[in-house]
Amino acid sequence: MQEKEFRNDEAVLDIHDKPNLPELFGLSIQHMFAMFGSTVLVPILVGLNPGIALFSSGVGTLLYILVTKAKIPAYMGSSFTFIVPMMALMKTTGYAGIAQGTIAVGTVYLIVALIISRVGSDWLDTILPPIVVGPIVMVIGLSLAGTAAKDATMRQISTTSSVYDIKFFLIALVTLLATIGFNMYLKGFASLIPILLGLIVGYVIALALGVVDLSGVQNAHWLALPKFQIPFLTYNLKFNLGAVLSMAPLALVTMTEHTGHIMVLNTLTKRNFFKDPGLHRTLSGDGLASMVAGFIGGPPVTSYGENIGVMAVTKVHSVYVLAGAAVSAIIFSFVGKLSALIQSIPGPVIGGISFLLFGTIAANGLRILVDNQIDFNKKRNLVISAAILVIGIGNATLQIGSLQFSGLAVATVLGVTLNLILPDKAASEK
Template identity: 65%
Template sequence: MKENYRNPDVVLDIHDKPKGIKWLGLSLQHLFTMFGATVLVPILVGINPGIALFSSGLGTIVYLIITKGKIPAYLGSSFAFIAAMQMLMKDDGYPAVALGAITTGIVYLIVSAIVKRAGSAWLDKLLPSIVVGPVVMVIGLGLAGNAASQAMYAVGANGEQVYSVKYIAVALITMSLTIFFNMYLKGFMGLIPILLGIVCGYFIALAVGIVDVEPIRQAAWFALPDFQAPFVTYTPKFYLTAIVTMAPIAFVTMTEHIGHLMVLNKLTKRDFFKEPGLDKTLKGDGLAQIVAGLVGGPPVTSYGENIGVLAITRVHSVFVIGGAAALAMGLSFVGKLTAIIQSIPNPVIAGISFILFGVIASSGLKILIDNKIDFNLKRNLLIASVILVVGIGGLTFQVGAVAVSGMALATLFGIILNLILPEKAKSELE
């Protein structure tokens, strides 16, 4: 592909720069598209959403710089790490989550260096569809119990869980509205059903009196995000549990990364595996995750939602993506907005989660279907079975203070079984 190639089928190609209000409008569209999912992750984990907005914008800019401004991709908070981050926040807090995010970035950098030297064929052998599909299903289904609890239980006067019909009603109405928006809205509104669902659910929660508005009144309009930076907010510490829990999940998000590149190749009529190269894209993603970890944000990953915006609008400009990143960073300093996001009650989040977690699980099933995985073969059946039960069941392997559990352990088992099991069992060879 020539350096000065321009895709004739687009409104704005990768290096075309819009002007003025048009630029602002196009960037706002990407901001709104990623907003709901990016702030939902920190809400579920217990991280300040202002930090997540800032780290997603900063991570995107880092990615654009490393990939030489050649790939129009927005990076937002990754859902793949939610369960691991929840566990780490509960046990060790921000420092462990930050170390985990930095660890995943380092894994990306190591793989990037290997890809640059040896190519990427080994990744396909390590993570075939029979491993990736069930692991992605675990990401969604493993969080289903959390969503159900958020929908059912309010917090009583003494901190106990109290079954609440009101909570269930708000969760189910939020879910129903989000499904309606997803199915029946068109154009730009059809791109932001999650955000619309959260907004409508929030107003319903306000109407029934389950939103605490006092922190919103007290919040300043301008406020620094609650950055959890090493050497400033806390003293860095080595958490082996964070490393062994988060590192295996990085291999799962790499498959998502590669899948998004494939879609972008078709969309932009380019080959990003060759230029700037898979090693550069992995390096950009890895450095973005490290930067996110250093400011206290969750790991980031490329967003399929924003790729959908590229496809529908036929605007592929990296300047538009960069503008959205700058807007996200700016919004992170609006204290009122952060307070509003943090005031979203559990049943609203649960209503959205019923859909989002289910969609993630269904995406894993789609991987298996699209790749025509044959479950008549014992090998495939065994690999998928072990991954699903270990991951969803929350099996934990603990030695001293080090624990590997849930999806991380399921991913490791899946990789090992894929490498050691023969193509066919002896009974299938007869």
């Protein structure tokens, strides 16, 4: 006799409940808007095509749902963790380097998934405790502070020079304050999209001040195939070990984020996804999604807390809704004028959003340390966090011949190493 499937009675729609078509459309669009701002902001910051990022996030989400046997409601969006090395690679190698790094990130996920399927996942807690993860997450946000400030204040007058523009800074401040206001004072669905609403306000202000260039929107077609970056078809792929090693170690950081999201979903849905379908399947789905993104021109992807927040508020946990959001993203990626409109967002608007976004990332790293009551009177904790913060934020790159490792990658590897080799107490401590 087949065992009856568990159902969470507290959910409005549980994981395998099917909404009717009008409900599916509305709930799916809501999820798409929740992830939209962050998913397209990553490629804008790096210089990638936002349409491809939308497409790869949709395809990656569908692939994730398939690999996890449609048992986990999650959305895969562009990851902020890899912005620093991707920016550096874009300047030196173009997308070819980013592609190799993105595929390498997915490969690391698959390797870890294979290990976990054989030996379990307890060892991850050993190499990535809060004292390592917290400072690394802080570095991810704070190392981008200079980029946010430059976008918010500097107007480019040529390919090599830029000047301070008070008008830019005012646009950035209005965008920032509007986003904060939306986040604090709006209710319901509108409260879930403060970044998107802030972008709209900043864009309108920038339009009024003559900062926006709409020529690309005017020339774009309504329907347009995203300019996919396919190895050996659109660019020559030459193996770049530096690109791989600049991004691959950071997969360890996004894995902790991924694991944390699964823990939250366990609580929301009253299930244990670590056992069924298993952490090895959730990591495999995430890794394969990033690999697909790398082969078509998108950034690495990761599970999105924004969409988990939507599920927490609405109590709608249906995988059909998440799949609908993925399909919506794919459809939107073929609207040429939308992609051109997104690419026309000026620097000060992006800078204003980034002030809040990057700061929030850093604050989340601090929250990890606070929530886990890390004792900084212990020399061990002090030196690990100090080394990670200064090397990562200062971007102390490691250059060996033609190989270059970002400060964030160096800080991650060093933090893991120090955590493994340092004793619990210094010799001078009682």
